[in-house]
Amino acid sequence: MLALSKAQGLIIAVGGAVVLLAAGGALVSRGRVRRTEEPPRIPFAMRPGPSDPDLETPLLTKLQGWGVLLVAFFVIWIPLTWLFEPHTNLDQEKALLTDSIARGRSAVQLFSEENQGGVGCVRCHGPELRGSVILNTTTQTPIPTPNLTTVCGGPWTGHVLIYSLNDIYITVQQGRGLMPSWSIRYAGALDDQQINDIVNYVVSIQDKTQVPFKHNVCINPPAGAPDHQRATMMLAQTCLGFHIECGNLVKGGLGVTVGFVLFIGSVLLMLSAVFGRKMGYLVLSVSLFGWMILFSAVWTFGFFSQGPKTPVDLGPRGREPGWVVEAAGQNVTTLPYPQFKSYPTGSAWKAPTPGQSASVQSVSGGIQAYLAQQANQRAGLGQFESGAFQTTDFTVQNVRFAADGHTSLAAAQAFYNGGGPLVALYLRHDSGSVIVYSWMFLIGERERKDILTGGSAPPWYGPA
Structure with a gap:
């Protein structure tokens, strides 16, 4: 948004319009004055015929x-x-x-x-x-x-x-x-x-x-858990090294491929018809990669594209920060952090303060999502099938927080509302990798443009 009030913007717009109208009126009146000038007093038969400029000028004016x-x-x-x-x-x-x-x-x-x-x-x-x-x-x-x-x-x-x-x-x-x-x-x-x-x-x-x-x-969303915190990544699935399900990766890849073929390929065909295959590819690639450098820079740094408070990382986002379940069960013996062994009575564990209500809700929502996912997998049910377990079918209690160096830890107990054992869940906060794809685009497009436009021209030996 521009840093102008509505009144200032309106004044500038009207002022610019008045100036343009005045310029247009002067241009039109000038042409009319020229057309009404008294012709030279010579016999009509001896007058020269109208030239092309004389015929075209009134129309152009x-x-x-x-x-x-x-x-x-x-x-x-x-x-x-x-x-x-x-x-x-x-x-x-x-x-x-x-x-x-x-x-x-x-x-x-x-x-x-x-x-x-x-x-x-x-x-x-x-x-x-x-x-x-x-x-x-x-x-x-x-x-x-x-x-x-x-x-x-x-x-x-x-x-x-x-x-x-x-x-x-x-x-x-x-x-x-x-x-x-x-x-x-x-x-x-x-x-x-x-x-x-x-x-x-x-x-x-x-x-x-x-x-x-x-x-x-x-x-007032801040009164509860923010959506990105509640949608916690619970034992995230990976595919080809990406933190995304393979089905979603295939669908997204096919969508990008089809879009590239339709919108980029059609331009390449037209340029190739005019400039030839190699020159058409060069023109398209330099233009596309140059545009992608600007686009990925906006993704990465914001550049006030949405006003003074433009956030960064506007493009494809990597793994979001969230709580990851490290272990769950009634009698878990193998735990990745020593603090987990002393839950809930150990001195390392602290009860949440009023200022940590959002974190408590984030942990609770993540545990509920994890338990619902595990229950549906064991029952062979899809998330939206009739009778599928939902996050609201589970209750979370006794949330506690601890730390291992710079790593935030959490633990809680949960049970199924319809009856079931009380299980303990141990979580680690993952800082995510939100910036990874924006930087990949920025660095990758810069390298591609260097490959196409780098190097030096061959020596010139004069006309052939």
Whole structure:
């Protein structure tokens, strides 16, 4: 973004347009003055015929005038569009959100002839969605239901498994405990738009006295675990040395290859038809690699491409920082760090402080993802298959932190909510390798351009 206020930008745009209009008017009037000059007083029969410049000049002057007017139009229109487009987009988003909340308000009510889009959330969560008590038809015991007007408070208001807005979506889609799944992806009855409307309505009715902004994980992501921290790399799979599954690597490689053939190969064909095969390849390669040097430099260093606070590493990212499970089980004997042997009572282990809540959530989310992955692998189920284990099926407790030199360590205990043994999990924080691909592109493209343009020209012995 430019470091100009909207008023300054508008003044500059209008001023430039006025200058261009004045220049165009002067150019047009100059041509008209020339056309109205008194011709020489000589007999008509003796006058010379009009030359090509005399015939072409009026037309060129007219075209130049229209060109100036067109440029002036764009000088005004483009800055105005740039200035007002964010407000227009924001107004459209607000209107869409308002409509979505209205649909969600109707959806949570009971189905009726007047409200045929009603789902009936109030049946279990109470008429105002503040929680209620329902009867377990299997055990005949009363079960309290969550207060949805405080659900965005996450752990701060007792919703210990809600760390982000995405967790609410997952709960509605996949179900949890006695709550059934509602998404058609999981044998439910609602499509994505209907679920989105319900979630938007739930977010809009949060009790601000119990869920202040600093604790609202729905509209203030730092209150919960950031997405990149919760999506922790748990025993990451590798393929050909890259920290990525082979299936994803093949799909990505094929996509890049097809794109290169279509968009780069077509240009190479046209250049080869004009310059010849070798010269066409040289022109294309030097241009492409030079452009890639600039592009990869922006990836690596930012170069204020998105304003003064442009982040670095904007291109392909390597392995993200995260907690890696080193060992897990009930009676693990082989542990890579000696501190793991004294968990949880050893002096090396420290209970998390209030300032480490994000780290606790990151560790908990990573452990849940790891356990769900392991359970699905043993059951032979895919992540999105019916009956697959989800991260919310596991509870994590007794998170502790330690250190081994510059390496951060963590350990915790977890169990399956449906019943199962208490297992211990030992984790190490991996700093990742986010910058590796950006630097590979930058160095690689520089080397390719040196190969194509380096060296010295052969000696010149004069004309052949």
